[in-house]
Amino acid sequence: MGRHAWFALALVPVALADPPFEQMRQGTVLVQVEFSVRDQEGREGRARGHGTGIVIGDRWVSTNWHVCCNLPPGGQLTKMIVWITPTISANAVARWSSKRKDLGILELDRPAGRPVMTLAPQSVITEGRKVYAMGFPGSADGIPDAEGRKTVKITEGIIGAKVRGREEDEQLAGTRLYQHSSAISPGNSGGPLFDECGRVVGVNVASPKTAVLAPGPDGKTRVVAVPSSSGIYWAIQADELIEQVRAMQIPSPVAAQACAVTAPVSGTSSIMIFGQVGTAALALIAVVLAATRRGREAVKRVTTYRRGERRAEQAPAAAAKMAARSKPLLRGVSGYYQDTELEMSAEPWIFGRDPRAANLVFPPGTQDVSRRHCTIHFDQGRRKFVLEDNWSTNGTFMASGEAVKPGTTRELKSGDRFYVGARDNTFEVRLEE
Numbered sequence: 536m537g538r539h540a541w542f543a544l545a546l547v548p549v550a551l552a553d554p555p556f557e558q559m560r561q562g563t564v565l566v567q568v569e570f571s572v573r574d575q576e577g578r579e580g581r582a583r584g585h586g587t588g589i590v591i592g593d594r595w596v597s598t599n600w601h602v603c604c605n606l607p608p609g610g611q612l613t614k615m616i617v618w619i620t621p622t623i624s625a626n627a628v629a630r631w632s633s634k635r636k637d638l639g640i641l642e643l644d645r646p647a648g649r650p651v652m653t654l655a656p657q658s659v660i661t662e663g664r665k666v667y668a669m670g671f672p673g674s675a676d677g678i679p680d681a682e683g684r685k686t687v688k689i690t691e692g693i694i695g696a697k698v699r700g701r702e703e704d705e706q707l708a709g710t711r712l713y714q715h716s717s718a719i720s721p722g723n724s725g726g727p728l729f730d731e732c733g734r735v736v737g738v739n740v741a742s743p744k745t746a747v748l749a750p751g752p753d754g755k756t757r758v759v760a761v762p763s764s765s766g767i768y769w770a771i772q773a774d775e776l777i778e779q780v781r782a783m784q785i786p787s788p789v790a791a792q793a794c795a796v797t798a799p800v801s802g803t804s805s806i807m808i809f810g811q812v813g814t815a816a817l818a819l820i821a822v823v824l825a826a827t828r829r830g831r832e833a834v835k836r837v838t839t840y841r842r843g844e845r846r847a848e849q850a851p852a853a854a855a856k857m858a859a860r861s862k863p864l865l866r867g868v869s870g871y872y873q874d875t876e877l878e879m880s881a882e883p884w885i886f887g888r889d890p891r892a893a894n895l896v897f898p899p900g901t902q903d904v905s906r907r908h909c910t911i912h913f914d915q916g917r918r919k920f921v922l923e924d925n926w927s928t929n930g931t932f933m934a935s936g937e938a939v940k941p942g943t944t945r946e947l948k949s950g951d952r953f954y955v956g957a958r959d960n961t962f963e964v965r966l967e968e
Contacts, residue, residue, distance in 0.1 A: 554667065555733040558926055560687045562590045562652040562735075563669040563727055565618035566598050566627070566641070571611045581613070587670035587726030588617055588641065589735055590649045591787040596627065596641045597776055598725030599740055601706075603639040604632040619647050621685035631783065636710050636775050637740055639725075640783065650926065652727065653942050654773040654780070655734040655790040657711065662694050664794070668717035668739055668768075670726030692717030694736075695767070711772040713737045719768050728770040732794035737770030788943045791921060792912055795883050861968045863913040863920065868952060870960035871897055879920070879964070883912040886955050903929050903956030909939070911947075911964070920947040920964040929956040 566588040573579050586602030596617055606612060615627045625643040632639035668690045695714040700707030715728060719739045728737035780787045863879040872895070877884060887893030889906035897904045905927040914921055924931040924939045931939040934952035939945045947953070947964050954961040 554729065554731045555926065556667075556689070558650050559667065559669055559727070559729050559733050561649045563687045564588045564590060564596060564647070564649070565671045565685055566596070566602055566725060567614075567616045567618065568603060568612065569614040569616075570606050571613055572607055573609050582607075582610075585671060585673070585722060586724040587722065587739070589652055589725070589727045589738065590647050591640070591654070591776070591780060592651055592785045593646045593648075594643045595785050595787075596643065596647070597738065597780075598639050598641065599738065600632045600634050600637045600639045602725045603627075603629045603641060605634075615641070617641065617643055617647075618685055619649060631779060633779075634706060635708055636771065637707055638738065638771060638776060638779065640779060640785070651787060651942060653734040653788040653790050654777050655730060655732075655736045655794075656774045656777060657697060657713075657736075657772045659790055659793045660694065660697075660713075660730065660736050661793070662696060664694055665691065665731055666694055666713075666715055666717050666736060667691055667729045667731075668715075668719050668723060668726065668770075669729065670719065670723035670739065672720040673722035690718040692768075697772070698769075707740070707771075711774055712740075713770045713772055715768055715770060716766050717768065718766070730794045732790075734790050734794065735773055735776075737772055738776060739768070739770045741769045791914070791944060792881065792883060795885060795910070861966045864965055864967055865911065866963045866965065868961040868963050869958070871901065872960075872962070879911070879913040881912055881915060883910040885910045897960075901956075901960075903960060905929065905956070908955055914946075917946075918966070920949075920951070921945070922947055922953060927956065931955055934961070 564587070565585060567583065567585045569581065569583050571579055572582050584602070586598055588596040588598040588602075591597050603615060615629070616624045617627045618624045625645045625647065627641040627643050629639050630642045669687050671685070672688055692715050695716060698712050698714055700710040700712060702708050713728065713736065715737075717728065719726075723739045724741075726739045727735045728739055730736050777787075777789055865877045865879050865884060867873045867875045877895070884895045885893040885907060886895045886897070886904065886909050887907040888897050888899060888901055888904050890896045892907035905925070907925050908927040909922065909924045909931040911920060911922045913919075922931065922939060922945045923943065924941045926941045930941075932954050933939065933945075934954070939953070949964065949966040952961055952963045
């Protein structure tokens, strides 16, 4: 019997992976505000409110202006607390706020010790994509115990449209917004709207109001506004937050590409097969990302891999186009993909053991590699390779041994090498002129 090599055969489309919910939960925190108020007779009292925050730095949290900084006339802030976990809190101070944008940025008096969330600008977000709202809605406070009220709640929806706030409004005037269908209510304010890659695409801010008649404290009927049941909600686009984060030089990572975990295609199921073949046979990998440019091109060719060898039968027009320009390539230096060359583009190669989450799939027994370990793509405009670690267990490293910080991107130039989990899985990027 000869040696055996693992092979993976993926048929269109690639199955979908679950979003990184645990990471998303850890980046969502409870913001509590306590303030003093005076009644009409001048008597002082205490009041408390709460909303949701997003971890955007080791000591930095973002929320809504109306959560942190909108006090009633004569009100005096006495304390602002950010609950990092249901039992651990930090004192916070608002370092910046904007009534028009309805955003605030808080500084904590201690490190949060939580994952810093990646912000995704609207340029990498499309309508119709699935999103998740996370936070601490007040409408859910009636049943759970005290600790349960500090537990993150999740709802799911889609992005319906990219819109702007009305210019005639004092609040959110001209602010870039998403209309979405992930249910939120008071208490969700300031919390994250995540995409399926676990990146913050927006800051939840409001749900529609409906005017109804209701009795007031004096027994007289009056018009009041109550949350609508229309299923339409709004979030401030992350771009509005990114501008201020950069101005304050807070090191929050910003996404440079569209989420590649999912590619919705209806009416087709996915098949993923793992097996073993002898060294005399070939390990066939037809990796196709549905509904992407890479997927459409991959359908036109069958690429056969063997260690030390790569063959591709390519559509003549595509081959001619590739030959006319320099090609960005990813080459395996050691490990399972040693001597394998892969062409690169803006569509990322996703390294991992889980075929539902990755399109550069490692055998199931490769323990150094996470289910969805890291991604790399080529930025055509800057002619740079962009590497990102996806909160892997064993890390992604440059050849020097320097770790790529999780959730951040690292630009590589032609000839640079990096390894995935262990030096046994080393890769090189280069531009072939």
